[in-house]
Amino acid sequence: MPSGQSSHPFATRFFSSGTPGAGFEYDLRIYLDxxxxxxxxxxLAAEYPGRDVVYNLLLFYADAAQTLFxxxxxxxxxxxxxxxxxVGRIAETDLDLDDLFYVFDIIEGFFDYEQEGEGPDHLPWLRQSIQALSGLFQEERYRKAIEDALGDKSRADFVYLISIAGxxxxADEFDLYMSFVTRRPDLVLSNARYWLLNVSDEQCQRFIAWARSCLPPEQLSGPLSRTEEYTKTQKAILDVVISERVHILRSPQDRRDFMAWGLRSADKFMAAKAAYMxxxxxxxxxxxxxQAIVEELFSEMQPHWLSYKGLRGKGAYVKSKxxxxxLLEKVKGAGS
Incomplete structure (x- = not known):
């Protein structure tokens, strides 16, 4: 939307007027003053302030929504x-995709923290404005712009697009993410713990089949050794699958195979993650x-390095060593 910095008094960027080292709410009060x-x-009610000002205020409310609301x-x-x-001024303005992303930020800022029967007194009347913003996404021009953008598999902003479509x-967010996985695997995988959380068995099998196609099958045979230098994408796949194994590795064969791939990693941290399996x-x-890999990793780990043990949000950080x-004590116990 913006075509250049306006001289309008409402066109000053929020973070450009902040005080280094000051808290967010302090800067917010100064900006509001x-x-x-x-x-x-x-x-603002008296006249349309111009596209640049609408964009700037849209950006400001996207940044401050959770605090203000x-x-x-x-x-x-x-x-x-x-x-x-x-909100009325936004409705008067032709929005581009970046603008819609900020509108979505505001809507999320309202709903992500909403709790029934709780919150500030202004929430009930604020809801009408939020519903008006939500209505923008039902306009044919904006819906088509989002659908057309999702058809471009080279885009790096697809996470926002998929969230809006869902x-x-x-829209099925899993299908949309998988449609980008070949062209933008690293970006897709960086957000995987969210969109893989509640997948069906069929969807899980599709993801695992793709993950397997990216990893060397010859590394599944013979004694294990830490010799494999994985690519960036392969490392990301193993990190996601092993970290989220409770949700993703639903068959014994999958658990064995991905553990073996991880244990073969020359990267000690990746191999350690697999060893915890x-x-x-x-x-x-x-x-x-x-056992030899666990002994090797034990010797390489520094005493202060930590790993997360347990389900996400329910576990705790413990010393990797x-x-x-x-695990080595477990081996000794099994041999006694």
Whole structure:
């Protein structure tokens, strides 16, 4: 949307006026004070301020939405009244995809923290403005722009596009992510713990089949050794699959194979992640060469290095060397 920095008093960028080292809410109050000095709400209501100003205020509310919406503070009242006016101004403006991303940020800022029966007093009347912004995504011109953009598999902003398509149009986010996985594997995998969380068995099999196609099948035979120098994409695949194995590795064969691929990694941290999978199986079922790899990793780990043990959000960080030591004790116990 922006065609250049406007001289309008509402065109100053939010973060350009911040104080180094100051907290977010302190900078927010200072910025709002500057807007209020210019009769922010009244002036915005009186006339259309121009495309650059609408863009700047859209950007500001996207950055500040969670604080403005979910904090009960009288100092924010005028900003919230002005927001309802801005929504009308946004509707008057031709938006591009970047603008729609910021609109979506505002909507998410409202709904991501919404709890039934809780929150500031202004939430009920603020909802009407949020619904008006949501309605923009149902306009044919914007819906078509998003659908056309999703057809371009070279785009790097597809995460936003997919979130919007899933939120407003009920699109299958898994299918959309998989449609980008060949062209943008690293970006797809960087967000994988979200879109792989609740996949069906069929979807899981599709993802695993793709992951297998990217990894060397010859590394699944013979005794294990840490000799494999994986590519960036292969490392990302192993990191996602092993880290999210509770959700993704649903068959014993898949667990064995991806553990073996991980244990063969020359990267000690990747190999260690795979070694922690041995915690869940008897020593008698460990792949040949596993014990030697655990001993090697134990010798390489620094005492202060940590790893996360347990389900995401329910586990804790523990010392990596201790975990590997426990595995070696498990071997000793199995041999006694």
């Amino acid at each position: 500057d807007l209020y000095k210019e009769d922010f709400c009244e002036r 979910w904090k009960q503070d009288d100092h924010y009242d005028e900003a919230l009244r002005a927001f309802s006016v801005l 939120w407003f149009y009920g 041995l915690e869940d199986i008897p020593v008698s079922e460990w792949p040949e060469g596993s 201790d975990r590997l030591g426990d």
